[in-house]
Amino acid sequence: MKLLFKLAWRNVLRNKRRTVLSGIAVGIGLASLMFVDGLYVGMLESMIRTATDTFLGQGQVHAQGFRDTLEVDKTINNSEAFMKSLETENLVSDFSPRTVSFGMLSSASGVNSVLLYGIEPDTERHISMIDEAVRQGNYLTPPGTGQILIGSKAAETLEVETGDRLVLTMAQAGTGELSQDMFRVTGIFHMGIREIDSDMAFINIKQAQELLALDRDVHEISLKFNDINDAGDRSLEFWEKYSEQDNEALGWKDLVPQLDSVIGMTDISILIITSLVFAIVAVIIMNTLFMSLYERIFEFGVLRAVGTRPVNMALIIFFEATSLSLISIIIGLGIGYVFMYIFSVYGINYKGIEFAGVTITELIYPVVRPRQFTVFPVLIFIFSFIAAIYPAVFAAKLTPARAMQKSM
Amino acid sequence: MQPRGEIQEMSGEVIKIDNVSKIYSTEGIDVHALRSLSLGIKKGAFIAIAGPSGAGKTTLLNIMSGLDIPSSGSVLLAGKYMSEMKDSELSDFRRDHIGFIFQAYNLIPVLTVKENIEYIMLLQSVGEGERRSRVAAILQQVGLKGMENRLPKQLSGGQQQRVAVARAMVSNPDMILADEPTANLDSATGVALLDMMRELNEKNGMTFVFSTHDTMIMERAKRLVLLKDGEIDKDEVRG
Numbered sequence: 093m094k095l096l097f098k099l100a101w102r103n104v105l106r107n108k109r110r111t112v113l114s115g116i117a118v119g120i121g122l123a124s125l126m127f128v129d130g131l132y133v134g135m136l137e138s139m140i141r142t143a144t145d146t147f148l149g150q151g152q153v154h155a156q157g158f159r160d161t162l163e164v165d166k167t168i169n170n171s172e173a174f175m176k177s178l179e180t181e182n183l184v185s186d187f188s189p190r191t192v193s194f195g196m197l198s199s200a201s202g203v204n205s206v207l208l209y210g211i212e213p214d215t216e217r218h219i220s221m222i223d224e225a226v227r228q229g230n231y232l233t234p235p236g237t238g239q240i241l242i243g244s245k246a247a248e249t250l251e252v253e254t255g256d257r258l259v260l261t262m263a264q265a266g267t268g269e270l271s272q273d274m275f276r277v278t279g280i281f282h283m284g285i286r287e288i289d290s291d292m293a294f295i296n297i298k299q300a301q302e303l304l305a306l307d308r309d310v311h312e313i314s315l316k317f318n319d320i321n322d323a324g325d326r327s328l329e330f331w332e333k334y335s336e337q338d339n340e341a342l343g344w345k346d347l348v349p350q351l352d353s354v355i356g357m358t359d360i361s362i363l364i365i366t367s368l369v370f371a372i373v374a375v376i377i378m379n380t381l382f383m384s385l386y387e388r389i390f391e392f393g394v395l396r397a398v399g400t401r402p403v404n405m406a407l408i409i410f411f412e413a414t415s416l417s418l419i420s421i422i423i424g425l426g427i428g429y430v431f432m433y434i435f436s437v438y439g440i441n442y443k444g445i446e447f448a449g450v451t452i453t454e455l456i457y458p459v460v461r462p463r464q465f466t467v468f469p470v471l472i473f474i475f476s477f478i479a480a481i482y483p484a485v486f487a488a489k490l491t492p493a494r495a496m497q498k499s500m
Numbered sequence: 501m502q503p504r505g506e507i508q509e510m511s512g513e514v515i516k517i518d519n520v521s522k523i524y525s526t527e528g529i530d531v532h533a534l535r536s537l538s539l540g541i542k543k544g545a546f547i548a549i550a551g552p553s554g555a556g557k558t559t560l561l562n563i564m565s566g567l568d569i570p571s572s573g574s575v576l577l578a579g580k581y582m583s584e585m586k587d588s589e590l591s592d593f594r595r596d597h598i599g600f601i602f603q604a605y606n607l608i609p610v611l612t613v614k615e616n617i618e619y620i621m622l623l624q625s626v627g628e629g630e631r632r633s634r635v636a637a638i639l640q641q642v643g644l645k646g647m648e649n650r651l652p653k654q655l656s657g658g659q660q661q662r663v664a665v666a667r668a669m670v671s672n673p674d675m676i677l678a679d680e681p682t683a684n685l686d687s688a689t690g691v692a693l694l695d696m697m698r699e700l701n702e703k704n705g706m707t708f709v710f711s712t713h714d715t716m717i718m719e720r721a722k723r724l725v726l727l728k729d730g731e732i733d734k735d736e737v738r739g
Contacts, residue, residue, distance in 0.1 A: 095615065095619065095622050098611075098615075099608065099610065099611065102610035102611075103610055106609070106610055390606065391606065391608060391609075394600075394602065394606040394608075395608070396567075396591065397565070397567055397594065397600050398594065398595065398600055398619070398620055398623075398667070399591050399592065399593075399594045399595020399596070399623050400591060400595075400623060401588045401591045401592070401623075402587055402588060402591065403588070404623075491567075491568070492562075492567040492568075493562045493567040493568035496567070496602075
């Protein structure tokens with residue numbers, strides 16, 4: 093067995109050029125797989141971060157049915173008790189209460205309908221990026237009475253700048269009567285997401301609750317988890333616990349289901365790409381083995397003639413495939429590592445592209461995962477072995493006389 | 501049609517070929533390489549099978565050794581019918597009973613002299629100590645002591661053929677089949693090689709069967725079998 097492996101290894105190294113070229117071809121396949129996997133994961137993580145960190149949060153609690161209608165009367169049942177419980181919840185790192193209502197902003201030059209959020213400025217900082225997105229003026233400061241943040245697109249429509257006045261009109265809970273108040277533009281934010289920049293505005297939650305006649309009720313509690321994976325884990329008891337009393341606690345997968353679909357689609361895409369790469373690997377390995385076999389067919393005839401059993405002939409081919417795949421894997425890991433490193437430093441710019449309802453706002457960096465350096469190489473090895481079956485059977489079935497033609 | 505039956509006693513014959521024919525079909529044309537040929541080879545023979553090109557020499561040797569299967573007739577080697585053996589059994593049989601010397605040496609180019617020689621012993625699961633001592637002894641015998649670690653490409657033609665002879669002999673086969681062993685050698689080297697083989701034949705009683713055009717071999721052979729058109733034209737026993 094040892095000599096057969098030695099024979100196979102030396103045979104692979106006999107034609108170094110062919111071995112290196114085949115190794116590079118297979119190695120590029122492996123490196124591509126590693127890179128695509130890393131890029132997909134990086135892109136998904138960026139999209140999830142964009143979707144959750146921009147404003148949504150990693151999870152939210154609402155009253156049942158609120159998300160469908162945004163009805164001002166549908167406040168979270170027993171919200172204060174919920175928030176008290178969240179303060180000691182191990183899974184949750186931060187949370188922030190919000191009121192959510194339709195409103196109309198009027199300036200001297202125009203009107204703009206908005207989804208108005210009443211926020212606690214201090215807790216909101218830990219959940220969303222509104223504070224970082226302020227480009228002109230300032231973020232809300234407590235108590236924040238009369239302060240309003242509007243988006244860059246809304247500011248254009250209303251033709252206002254920081255310090256200008258706006259009139260906000262909203263419908264109150266319970267009666268449905270309209271309430272109005274005047275605000276001064278404290279800050280103008282720019283998220284780079286059209287819907288947020290034109291359709292959202294923010295005021296202090298206490299003033300919002302007064303205007304909406306909500307007392308101390310809130311419509312939404314936005315959540316941030318210690319581990320983002322928990323936010324996507326539907327099986328956690330957490331969701332059931334905070335869905336009691338006719339409320340509804342949902343993670344980002346349910347809040348942005350199209351993003352969850354993209355993840356599923358990405359897994360299928362990676363599976364398809366993986367299958368294609370492995371098919372190519374199999375063909376390259378098989379072709380290399382056959383070329384090598386045909387070049388040495390007389391030699392193989394001699395091996396059979398001197399008493400090498402058919403099974404040992406097959407073993408020589410399998411060992412050659414093993415040697416070739418090991419060389420290819422080393423090359424592939426090297427190429428893959430270099431590419432991953434380069435792009436993990438410089439990133440890929442997909443900013444502004446909207447995908448599955450999420451606008452990419454940051455550079456995409458491929459993510460290194462253990463499976464890229466373990467599972468993929470092992471699969472390459474296995475597929476090489478499978479690809480060797482046909483040439484191995486061919487070698488085993490060689491008739492010595494035919495292989496050697498004129499001589500014995 | 502190949503008869504089946506019990507293993508027969510062979511009265512000192514290492515190989516017995518009985519009424520063997522071999523027909524090759526190529527693009528609808530039948531080529532009769534051997535025609536109802538019968539031949540017995542005794543132990544210790546030093547026999548040359550000669551004839552013009554296309555006479556069937558190589559085919560005869562291939563069939564004798566189980567490298568090819570006759571279209572009809574039987575081949576008995578060391579008391580066993582080859583037709584009753586499976587492919588793996590034939591491989592084992594060749595490994596244990598037959599040594600080959602090919603025209604173009606056919607050493608494995610990526611194995612050293614030592615590894616080429618001990619290859620068959622490894623197939624036979626011979627232990628390391630015995631392999632080492634047998635390799636050393638055979639290298640001494642063929643005049644290649646000290647060249648164990650060289651690759652074939654580092655040897656001359658004559659040296660490579662000596663390695664081929666060593667490989668064929670090291671497992672102590674019943675018979676050595678040599679196809680044009682001197683074809684690629686100069687006459688001096690060829691003579692030296694033949695003398696060595698003749699010495700092995702006389703000292704060890706090893707059976708040698710040559711397929712050859714070489715008059716040097718024909719002159720030294722104890723028996724000369726002339727083939728023509730797939731049949732034995734002449735079978736001459738000398739001295």
